[in-house]
Amino acid sequence: MNSKKLSQRLRLCADFVTEGCRVADIGTDHAALPVFLVQSGRCGGAVASDLRKGPLSSAGKNIEAAGLSEKISTRLSNGFDEIAEEEFDEAVIAGMGGLLICDILRRAHYRNSKSFILQPMSDPEEVRRWLYLHGFEITREKAACEGKRVYVVMRADYTGQTRVLSDFEALAGTLSANPGKEEKEYFKKLSRTLDKQIEGKGHTDADISPLKALKSQIDILLR
Numbered sequence: 001m002n003s004k005k006l007s008q009r010l011r012l013c014a015d016f017v018t019e020g021c022r023v024a025d026i027g028t029d030h031a032a033l034p035v036f037l038v039q040s041g042r043c044g045g046a047v048a049s050d051l052r053k054g055p056l057s058s059a060g061k062n063i064e065a066a067g068l069s070e071k072i073s074t075r076l077s078n079g080f081d082e083i084a085e086e087e088f089d090e091a092v093i094a095g096m097g098g099l100l101i102c103d104i105l106r107r108a109h110y111r112n113s114k115s116f117i118l119q120p121m122s123d124p125e126e127v128r129r130w131l132y133l134h135g136f137e138i139t140r141e142k143a144a145c146e147g148k149r150v151y152v153v154m155r156a157d158y159t160g161q162t163r164v165l166s167d168f169e170a171l172a173g174t175l176s177a178n179p180g181k182e183e184k185e186y187f188k189k190l191s192r193t194l195d196k197q198i199e200g201k202g203h204t205d206a207d208i209s210p211l212k213a214l215k216s217q218i219d220i221l222l223r
Helices: 008-016 032-039 053-065 098-107 124-133 167-176 181-201 209-220
Strands: 022-026 045-050 072-076 090-096 115-120 136-146 149-158
Touching (some): 098 115, 124 136, 149 167, 167 181
Parallel strands (some): 022 090
16 A cells, blocks of 8 residues: 555645654554555554444455554554553544544543644644643644545644634634645635625624634635
8 A cells, every 4th residue: 555545634644643653543444544654664563443343344454465464453442442552652533523533632541642643524623722722732734635625634742831722723723824725725715614604693693793803814814
């Protein structure tokens, strides 16, 4: 398996993993990511975990077909419940909703000793809020485009310093620092979403000035 078989978002996840580390892939599905990471030499070993027996069985077959059964173990686990702290250095949680990602992180009692590569399919702003409220910092973040969809991949490292993000920080993340083509597509999506929210609340007595101000901040990033 090579990088050509990885989606754009999973390629980005792979790029965010530290070379030489042991990785846990939570919600591995068919184990495409851990197979690529180990096969390419980026990681020496991995744990491929999934909550469902069907995908985990497929993952095991793909790992065996790649000749990596001694380097990649499979685990039937709800989040990190069945994965020991010493089994990995960094974890990837990709392809699931942002609120579910937050819940998985919340239940990982050893989370402060790990780094995480996260790819939420929804609610990335809630993931960012959770991370900073619990002492993590987003040290790297990029967007990936697949067809009409725009995804965000973020790397979070524990610092112990907590803070509350503003609405703009939660929506834009660290992508606002130096946005490229993909990041601007992400901001276009945010701007359209805010337009719909403003239009929807415009027919009520709700104060829409905060939404308008937030949209103005996002639109500046598109210039």
